[in-house]
């Protein structure tokens with residue numbers, strides 16, 4: 001079966017392409033660096049020819065409100081038009097858990113527009129909403145760093161390994177379209193501050209956490225539980241400490257020293 005992965009060179013796209021190829025599928029990684037641009041439409045028709053499934057895991061190069069809305073609005077419309085022309089039988093797009101509850105943020109208004117375009121395309125579809133990736137903790141720590149520490153809100157958080165998101169997307173892409181939303185999350189729930197503190201600690205990063213009263217998520221005021229699944233969700237297996245040990249040699253060395 002031929003599948004096209006829009007954004008197939010990114011954090012989620014790369015392992016997704018590799019996994020589907022391992023399963024014996026013909027997979028096209030479509031992104032600007034492979035000659036396919038969803039926003040201008042360049043290369044889309046050729047990439048999509050003969051495809052059965054398209055999975056959109058692209059992300060915008062700029063998160064400025066207008067730029068990100070333009071990216072998801074135009075890119076998604078072009079992907080859907082090309083998919084329709086090619087007779088694609090399943091459109092899958094990756095979004096974020098709580099996107100509808102995060103509308104104070106320009107990024108999430110753009111993601112909701114992407115979801116709306118997919119759901120109203122008339123093509124069979126699956127919208128996969130994932131929680132924040134473990135790999136995104138570095139961006140969170142940097143984004144909330146002030147002179148005297150990392151100022152973090154006390155928000156509920158249930159992050160997930162990027163590899164688990166890719167695995168779930170691969171499984172859902174070759175299954176029957178859900179024609180709805182599937183939430184996917186990691187196995188442990190805590191606070192955003194706790195996860196960032198563990199991440200900093202494992203890397204011997206000297207920045208300390210200051211927990212703040214503001215419920216701020218990158219400039220948008222949100223509810224305590226806006227980032228975690230509110231109902232049924234697919235829970236993926238990779239635990240945060242296992243991932244931490246895999247990506248931070250310092251943490252692994254410390255564990256080995258303690259065990260010895």
Ligand SMILES: NC(=O)c1ccc[n+]([C@@H]2O[C@H](COP(=O)([O-])OP(=O)(O)OC[C@H]3O[C@@H](n4cnc5c(N)ncnc54)[C@H](OP(=O)(O)O)[C@@H]3O)[C@@H](O)[C@H]2O)c1
Nearest residue numbers: 007009010011012031032033037038058059095132133136
């Ligand atoms: N970060 C999180 O915690 C989180 C949580 C849930 C969901 N998500 C969603 O996950 C998705 C993927 O994120 P990611 O971290 O894997 O992104 P990423 O690593 O930044 O990769 C972005 C991908 O999009 C491609 N791309 C950029 N402009 C494009 C265009 N004009 N046409 C086609 N492809 C284009 C890039 O291609 P090049 O390599 O050629 O530039 C790259 O392959 C996003 O939609 C995001 O909303 C993120």
